[in-house]
Amino acid sequence: MPEDKCGIDGCSAPAVRSYSKKACEGAGLKPADENAKRVHVCKEHNKAFKKATKVDRKLESLGR
Numbered sequence: 001m002p003e004d005k006c007g008i009d010g011c012s013a014p015a016v017r018s019y020s021k022k023a024c025e026g027a028g029l030k031p032a033d034e035n036a037k038r039v040h041v042c043k044e045h046n047k048a049f050k051k052a053t054k055v056d057r058k059l060e061s062l063g064r
């Protein structure tokens with residue numbers, strides 16, 4: 001089944017990529033499945049992921 005959905009908590013958009021769970025958490029995204037090793041992310045969360053990993057200074061000021 002090639003049908004992948006976004007694995008971020010509260011999101012069920014179609015996935016475009018997958019990252020390791022650790023990477024997602026590092027980017028401030030919360031995987032819905034705690035036991036997953038890889039987490040699929042939708043277009044929007046992929047964007048958020050990239051933003052978070054590129055500009056983590058900004059994330060800190062926004063997230064705290």
Ligand SMILES: [Zn+2]
Nearest residue numbers: 006011042045
């Ligand atoms: Zn998503």
